[in-house]
Amino acid sequence: MDHTPHDASAEANPLRRLTLAELRRRTSMKWRTYPDDVLPLWVAEMDVPLAEPVVRAVTDALARGDTGYPAGTAYAEVFAEFARERWGWGGLAVARTAIVPDVMLGVVEMLKLTTGPGDAVVVNCPVYPPFYQFVGNADRKIVEAPLDPGHRIDLTTLEAAFRTAVAGGRRAAYLLCSPHNPTGTVHTAAELAAVAELAARYGVRVVADEIHAPVVAPGTAFVPYLSVPGAADGLSLLSASKGWNLAGLKAALAVAGPAAADDLARLPEEVGHGPSHVGVLAHTAALRDGRGWLDALLAGLDENRRLLVDLLAAELPAVRYAPAEATYLAWLDCRGLGPVDDPAAVFLERGRVALSSGTDFGSGGAGHVRLNLATSPEVLTEAVRRMAAAVA
Ligand SMILES: Cc1ncc(COP(=O)(O)O)c(C=O)c1O
Numbered sequence: 001m002d003h004t005p006h007d008a009s010a011e012a013n014p015l016r017r018l019t020l021a022e023l024r025r026r027t028s029m030k031w032r033t034y035p036d037d038v039l040p041l042w043v044a045e046m047d048v049p050l051a052e053p054v055v056r057a058v059t060d061a062l063a064r065g066d067t068g069y070p071a072g073t074a075y076a077e078v079f080a081e082f083a084r085e086r087w088g089w090g091g092l093a094v095a096r097t098a099i100v101p102d103v104m105l106g107v108v109e110m111l112k113l114t115t116g117p118g119d120a121v122v123v124n125c126p127v128y129p130p131f132y133q134f135v136g137n138a139d140r141k142i143v144e145a146p147l148d149p150g151h152r153i154d155l156t157t158l159e160a161a162f163r164t165a166v167a168g169g170r171r172a173a174y175l176l177c178s179p180h181n182p183t184g185t186v187h188t189a190a191e192l193a194a195v196a197e198l199a200a201r202y203g204v205r206v207v208a209d210e211i212h213a214p215v216v217a218p219g220t221a222f223v224p225y226l227s228v229p230g231a232a233d234g235l236s237l238l239s240a241s242k243g244w245n246l247a248g249l250k251a252a253l254a255v256a257g258p259a260a261a262d263d264l265a266r267l268p269e270e271v272g273h274g275p276s277h278v279g280v281l282a283h284t285a286a287l288r289d290g291r292g293w294l295d296a297l298l299a300g301l302d303e304n305r306r307l308l309v310d311l312l313a314a315e316l317p318a319v320r321y322a323p324a325e326a327t328y329l330a331w332l333d334c335r336g337l338g339p340v341d342d343p344a345a346v347f348l349e350r351g352r353v354a355l356s357s358g359t360d361f362g363s364g365g366a367g368h369v370r371l372n373l374a375t376s377p378e379v380l381t382e383a384v385r386r387m388a389a390a391v392a
Pocket residue numbers: 044101102103104105128177181209211212239241247252
């Protein structure tokens with residue numbers, strides 16, 4: 001493939017590059033849902049300029065008029081290489097992959113391959129709200145297995161949920177969020193191996209949403225679900241979407257373990273027509289040539305996590321926050337602020353800061369808010385100042 005490697009050494013923290021005035025010119029959901037006096041720290045979009053290799057890939061495609069249908073396996077090939085380099089995992093076999101329009105539609109397709117209408121899908125609440133909506137719309141029913149108080153998978157709770165899910169001999173799936181949104185938990189190899197053993201024992205199929213996998217703090221090891229012993233019949237969804245802010249450039253990758261290859265082979269052909277060809281080119285360029293940019297982002301996110309700890313200690317000591325090892329989301333326990341039904345509503349109405357309401361994340365979400373810290377330190381500082389003023 002013809003490309004110029006990108007010079008990673010020159011990367012500056014992408015979170016410090018854009019002003020609020022520049023960001024407000026954006027027309028995406030983050031910037032157009034609330035009026036201009038609101039600081040938007042809610043939906044998972046990042047306040048960064050695009051990595052230069054992504055811009056180049058897209059503008060080159062437009063210059064060529066290369067806007068047809070997607071072809072080839074370059075996206076899977078670069079993801080396999082990325083997985084080998086970043087996660088030490090050589091098991092992403094291109095032959096066992098398929099491109100899908102985005103992670104959530106990919107999740108739905110994987111659930112259709114492994115379960116039938118009316119079957120159960122187990123999730124670890126509190127969890128990314130669309131898990132509830134997409135699973136419900138796919139005519140599957142949710143069984144909740146809450147995370148433990150330390151935000152880790154509780155195997156006893158999970159086992160009880162698996163037992164409920166397969167009752168009456170029904171098929172069932174476990175939609176694992178790894179790393180976990182909203183808590184940022186990075187599941188360990190031992191935890192994932194225990195999950196695989198439990199799933200095999202109950203005949204539950206594991207579908208792992210690994211969209212946040214590239215966004216892991218420096219020094220933390222992400223473990224792909226399919227890399228652990230016993231996970232051979234698992235399915236995983238990967239994407240460059242979160243790591244490089246490409247949600248509008250639709251593309252994602254479904255990956256099957258060796259014992260799930262026949263399932264993935266049943267994926268209807270038309271699903272592969274959904275991803276945007278330009279999206280696939282953008283994601284491929286990000287994974288191949290945007291690793292220096294990603295590293296600069298990850299360092300900037302880590303600074304923001306530490307900044308948020310300090311800001312909350314100084315301005316909002318009643319709010320509890322355990323900095324996570326992954327994602328650019330912060331899960332804030334606001335129950336110490338007193339009996340407030342929905343703290344996100346208070347922060348929005350009185351503070352003019354838009355956060356995600358914890359109640360949307362299922363059981364265990366009440367009294368919490370999710371804050372998106374993929375922004376500049378200045379915006380983060382101003383947001384916490386406003387939040388504090390809102391509850392003063
Ligand atoms: C856990 C998780 N899955 C899926 C998505 C959405 O991904 P996509 O836009 O590729 O469907 C998000 C977006 O924030 C997410 O956090």
